[in-house]
Amino acid sequence: MASIEVRKETCVGCGICVPACPFGAISMEENLAVISDDCTLCGACESSCSFGAIIIRTGETDGTCISDYSGIMVIAEQRDGIVDHSTLELLGEAKKLAESDGSVVTVALLTEEGGKWPEKLIQYGADIVYIAENPALKHFRTEPFSRTVEKLVKQKKPAIVLAAATTTGRDLMPRIAKNLNTGLTADCTELAIDPETGGLLQTRPAFGGNILATIVCADTRPQMATVRPRVMKALEPDKNRNGEIEKIELAPEDLTSRTEVLEFNPLDEGEVDITEAELIVSGGRGLKSPENFALLEELAGLLEGSIGASRAAIDAGWVSYPHQVGQTGKTVQPKTYIACGISGAVQHRVGMQSSDRIFAVNKDASAPIFEFCNEGYVGDLFEIIPLLIKEIKRRRK
Amino acid sequence: MRIVVAVKQVPDTSEVRIDEERGTLIREGVPSILNPFDEYALEEAFRWKDELGGTVIVVSMGPPQAEVVLREAVSMGADEAILLSDRAFAGADTWATSHTLAKAVEKMGDIDIVMTGKQAIDGDTAQTGPSIAASLDWPQITFVGKVRELTGKHIIAERYVEGGSEVIKSSLPVVVTILKDANTPRLPSLKGKMRARKIEIPVWGKNDLELSEEEVGLDGSPTRVVSIATPETFTDGQIHHGEPEELAKLMADSLLGTEDS
Ligand SMILES: Cc1cc2nc3c(=O)[nH]c(=O)nc-3n(C[C@H](O)[C@H](O)[C@H](O)COP(=O)(O)OP(=O)(O)OC[C@H]3O[C@@H](n4cnc5c(N)ncnc54)[C@H](O)[C@@H]3O)c2cc1C
Ligand SMILES: Nc1ncnc2c1ncn2[C@@H]1O[C@H](COP(=O)(O)O)[C@@H](O)[C@H]1O
Numbered sequence: 318m319a320s321i322e323v324r325k326e327t328c329v330g331c332g333i334c335v336p337a338c339p340f341g342a343i344s345m346e347e348n349l350a351v352i353s354d355d356c357t358l359c360g361a362c363e364s365s366c367s368f369g370a371i372i373i374r375t376g377e378t379d380g381t382c383i384s385d386y387s388g389i390m391v392i393a394e395q396r397d398g399i400v401d402h403s404t405l406e407l408l409g410e411a412k413k414l415a416e417s418d419g420s421v422v423t424v425a426l427l428t429e430e431g432g433k434w435p436e437k438l439i440q441y442g443a444d445i446v447y448i449a450e451n452p453a454l455k456h457f458r459t460e461p462f463s464r465t466v467e468k469l470v471k472q473k474k475p476a477i478v479l480a481a482a483t484t485t486g487r488d489l490m491p492r493i494a495k496n497l498n499t500g501l502t503a504d505c506t507e508l509a510i511d512p513e514t515g516g517l518l519q520t521r522p523a524f525g526g527n528i529l530a531t532i533v534c535a536d537t538r539p540q541m542a543t544v545r546p547r548v549m550k551a552l553e554p555d556k557n558r559n560g561e562i563e564k565i566e567l568a569p570e571d572l573t574s575r576t577e578v579l580e581f582n583p584l585d586e587g588e589v590d591i592t593e594a595e596l597i598v599s600g601g602r603g604l605k606s607p608e609n610f611a612l613l614e615e616l617a618g619l620l621e622g623s624i625g626a627s628r629a630a631i632d633a634g635w636v637s638y639p640h641q642v643g644q645t646g647k648t649v650q651p652k653t654y655i656a657c658g659i660s661g662a663v664q665h666r667v668g669m670q671s672s673d674r675i676f677a678v679n680k681d682a683s684a685p686i687f688e689f690c691n692e693g694y695v696g697d698l699f700e701i702i703p704l705l706i707k708e709i710k711r712r713r714k
Numbered sequence: 715m716r717i718v719v720a721v722k723q724v725p726d727t728s729e730v731r732i733d734e735e736r737g738t739l740i741r742e743g744v745p746s747i748l749n750p751f752d753e754y755a756l757e758e759a760f761r762w763k764d765e766l767g768g769t770v771i772v773v774s775m776g777p778p779q780a781e782v783v784l785r786e787a788v789s790m791g792a793d794e795a796i797l798l799s800d801r802a803f804a805g806a807d808t809w810a811t812s813h814t815l816a817k818a819v820e821k822m823g824d825i826d827i828v829m830t831g832k833q834a835i836d837g838d839t840a841q842t843g844p845s846i847a848a849s850l851d852w853p854q855i856t857f858v859g860k861v862r863e864l865t866g867k868h869i870i871a872e873r874y875v876e877g878g879s880e881v882i883k884s885s886l887p888v889v890v891t892i893l894k895d896a897n898t899p900r901l902p903s904l905k906g907k908m909r910a911r912k913i914e915i916p917v918w919g920k921n922d923l924e925l926s927e928e929e930v931g932l933d934g935s936p937t938r939v940v941s942i943a944t945p946e947t948f949t950d951g952q953i954h955h956g957e958p959e960e961l962a963k964l965m966a967d968s969l970l971g972t973e974d975s
Contacts, residue, residue, distance in 0.1 A: 358805025500936030525727030704962035
């Protein structure tokens with residue numbers, strides 16, 4: 318059984334580990350760190366201790382031969398046969414990770430008909446494209462997709478498997494990881510190869526965005542991660558790149574499913590998915606009433622953007638939930654994010670902080686949003702926004 | 715209909731503050747709460763129990779004090795509660811958590827649906843639900859914004875995905891993860907609160923679940939947290955003060971950029 322231990326001889330009583338514990342489980346007693354039952358063995362204190370005085374012991378591992386695994390496999394995502402941009406981003410990131418040791422980058426594409434996509438995926442960085450084509454793979458369905466990928470992974474033994482942290486990737490990957498008895502890190506925003514161990518360092522926001530945790534999967538393979546869309550960069554397609562295309566053989570029993578997709582209902586017109594928007598005008602409690610959102614809609618209309626909102630505005634019923642940005646809403650990464658009357662609470666911040674440019678209008682100069690925006694305007698939004706609208710119209714005349 | 719809802723006790727992350735000097739979390743005085751997303755899973759279970767009859771069983775894996783959230787769930791309407799608690803469970807990642815929860819579901823027997831919240835606000839992984847489904851070898855429907863139909867044989871639910879919603883039909887038993895869109899959670903009733911105070915909550919440990927040390931807790935977890943950092947604060951933003959007219963002009967300059975004539 319795993320356990321945590323403070324080495325009495327080595328602990329100097331410096332107390333650094335006390336605040337390092339996210340669970341408040343450490344206290345100092347007579348110059349010695351004492352760990353209470355609140356400990357979850359998360360390991361934060363172990364890495365905070367410069368003296369190596371805190372040790373977490375794990376039980377025996379089964380000794381899977383991790384050296385049998387190599388290369389990086391990306392699981393492609395497609396809808397209606399069109400490969401999602403997130404897949405291209407993952408290929409770019411995989412290529413970057415492969416630089417250190419020249420690993421092979423492969424991609425698994427499960428679809429009804431691949432068309433030109435295998436060649437395109439090679440242009441975007443894949444060395445080998447594994448393609449499974451079957452009408453049963455037209456729409457994403459958990460069971461046929463997970464079975465097919467599991468088989469492929471067992472056969473090809475990639476060291477790393479990546480998928481986008483979309484509703485598809487986050488449905489598929491946990492199932493595969495559980496069945497393959499390996500680790501999975503959700504919604505990563507940063508990946509790197511540990512130069513010492515060669516393992517994958519997977520970094521992701523946790524605790525409502527308050528911390529960034531780096532996670533490893535040391536003893537099992539593959540190392541699996543879902544990666545937040547729009548964080549990694551796709552490569553410029555290179556028409557001269559060469560690669561191989563290999564068909565995945567499908568057995569009929571792999572394609573059975575206990576779920577079926579009855580229909581797909583795209584969002585209503587005007588009800589754009591804010592995660593796809595290039596520009597978002599977002600409003601918070603500072604808007605004061607639902608009518609005032611018309612002001613933001615006018616601005617968004619001029620700038621061809623979408624409407625976002627803080628949870629305060631959603632809870633007040635001024636805007637509908639699909640527009641909520643933040644921890645319990647959507648994560649967005651537009652080119653431009655304009656926050657109006659939003660204080661910038663951490664739960665809001667985690668949903669929008671990777672936007673390329675953040676503008677903030679707030680009358681309180683000490684609002685947290687001014688600590689992480691690119692351009693802040695201290696003033697009353699009911700004065701500034703109408704003037705801004707006027708100014709944009711004037712310049713465009 | 716026998717429905718299991720998996721609930722987790724989490725620190726209220728909105729109360730977590732950062733120690734600017736040390737760059738670490740201040741957990742002192744941070745209350746533990748029922749994971750807010752799990753309230754929607756609970757409500758969905760209650761809603762269908764009200765319609766079809768049956769039993770709602772809540773289960774949580776955690777330290778002994780996690781019992782508090784189980785009592786809260788009972789006060790809202792759960793019929794039975796089971797706590798999975800054992801020193802050996804500590805340090806579990808989603809693999810080990812789902813493995814343990816799945817074993818508990820097997821032990822309960824005859825379960826039609828397992829419902830979970832979309833994600834827990836401390837880990838934010840959204841992995842536990844689909845991993846439970848894998849462990850049980852049941853089908854799964856994740857990110858459900860609406861359950862349209864539920865009978866003794868099948869479920870029809872809307873999955874909210876990028877760009878729209880998918881309507882999925884699945885046979886039972888099934889694991890479903892519920893989004894906030896699905897419903898409005900009810901408040902505890904007086905009767906519920908009384909029941910919650912009295913109800914006996916069995917505690918199952920690794921031996922009760924016939925699990926070995928290698929498959930639970932930290933030992934059973936393929937992943938490990940190796941470091942924790944606070945996100946860098948971005949400090950080179952430009953903050954403008956001045957008259958509204960001036961600010962609006964500056965903002966238009968930045969927003970329109972080259973479009974500016
Ligand atoms: C578990 C949990 C999950 C959460 N998830 C989310 C989430 O997903 N998304 C989210 O946004 N929040 C979330 N929250 C809530 C979050 O903590 C904040 O409460 C919320 O973001 C605040 O919204 P706000 O900035 O609009 O309101 P406030 O914090 O009240 O800020 C309003 C701002 O408007 C400014 N203002 C007022 N009038 C004017 C004016 N005339 N001109 C200019 N400025 C003006 C004020 O100065 C103030 O800074 C969550 C909380 C919890 C506990
Ligand atoms: N320790 C646990 N005990 C019971 N349910 C849990 C536990 N951890 C996670 N869950 C359930 O799984 C959902 C997703 O959690 P997570 O995968 O941690 O984001 C939660 O909303 C809960 O319903």
